[in-house]
Amino acid sequence: MRVELHCHSVKSDGTLAPAAIAARAASRGVSLFALTDHDTCAGSAEAQVPGATTIRAVEVSCDDGGATVHLLMFDVGGDWAS
Numbered sequence: 001m002r003v004e005l006h007c008h009s010v011k012s013d014g015t016l017a018p019a020a021i022a023a024r025a026a027s028r029g030v031s032l033f034a035l036t037d038h039d040t041c042a043g044s045a046e047a048q049v050p051g052a053t054t055i056r057a058v059e060v061s062c063d064d065g066g067a068t069v070h071l072l073m074f075d076v077g078g079d080w081a082s
Contacts, residue, residue, distance in 0.1 A: 003032040005057070006072060011043040012059075018043030025049045036072055 004025050008014035014021070018035055025033050026049045034057035035047035044056045056075040061068055 001032065002028065002030045004030050005032070005034045005055070005074070006036050006059070007034075008037050008059075009035060009043045009047065011040055012038035018046035022047045022049045022054075026051065034074060038070075 007021055007025075009016055009018040009021050011018060014037070016024070021035060022033070030049055031052045032055070033047070033049040033052050034055040035043050036057045036059045037043055038059050039061055041056055041058050048054050058073050060071045060073055062071060063069070
């Protein structure tokens with residue numbers, strides 16, 4: 001099973017569009033995928049990987065006493081899952 005649960009698109013600090021990342025994941029046989037842009041789910045609808053389970057996710061930036069902490073958050077329920 002190939003899994004990609006941490007990648008970023010141009011919706012945050014990545015270099016590819018969400019659909020391009022999803023296409024790349026599909027071409028590499030990824031069967032479980034989540035686009036985890038920083039502080040937004042704006043690319044989720046575009047980042048669907050055909051034939052794979054696609055999970056809506058986000059990387060949330062938090063402050064912990066002056067240090068930045070990044071939390072990966074995954075939505076594992078709902079009608080959007082394929």
